[in-house]
Amino acid sequence: MFTGIIEALGKVTKISKDNTNLHFTITAPFTQELKVDQSVAHNGCCLTVVDIQEDQYTVTAVKETLEITNLGSLQAGDWVNLERCMILNSRLDGHIVQGHVDQVGELISIKDENGSHLLTFRYDEKLFTTVNKGSVTVNGISLTVVNSKRGEFSVAVIPYTWEHTNLHTLKIGDHINLEFDIIGKYVAKLMQP
Structure with missing residues (x-):
């Protein structure tokens, strides 16, 4: 669950194809605070962190996600809006956002x-x-x-x-x-x- 209040801009540093999936490697100011298996919204699309290396982390988008979002058109060097999932004991400054692109x-x-x-x-x-x-x-x-x-x-x-x-x-x-x-x-x- 998210709020739609963007925490940071992340830079796509690498994109690799794996069958019908795309792996996006992102540089973000809060990478050191992430953990593998954590959810992060990328341009509003919830993706799971699968790897962390220094100041970069990697997420995977599957075919279904790529078909209904703009993530498939991203290129290395592009900027993405980032938001980590909300903490239940804090204010909901935006609105209830699922991270599921319609x-x-x-x-x-x-x-x-x-x-x-x-x-x-x-x-x-x-x-x-x-x-x-x-x-x-x-x-x-x-x-x-x-x-x-x-x-x-x-x-x-x-x-x-x-x-x-x-x-x-x-x-x-x-x-x-x-x-x-x-x-x-x-x-x-x-x-x-």
Whole structure:
């Protein structure tokens, strides 16, 4: 379980293929605090630490994960948003995030709002939906929806989040990982005939 509050940016230093799996080696400021078998969210996708060597650790993404996330398009040198799993005796600053990506969306607009950035994303509304002022996770970042339409939504990003996550590296057309609000998903499931 995660909160969507990004702890650090990690740098992908190596990617190796193993059958249909990809092993990602990441350099992160908190590597020394990790242990093998620990969960870490990478662009919002929960992956298990399988190896630690000095200031780098390795995680494995299986075929199913690679098919529904943007992790398969990562290259060595790319930055990923990182969050370790939440501690139950601390504040929940973001929202409840499972680290289970629902689908990949596409960045269709970036607008500099002179103090913030308004990002608009397109997604498959047949699978999930957003609501104004609802929560959504974009590349693992807990954000508030400010403009919800069929198949697209916008978020307003404060300068701190812009500078301390990989949002500032995105370009129009880039794919991002989306995890929709868990409560909204259960309500939608209950409403289906």
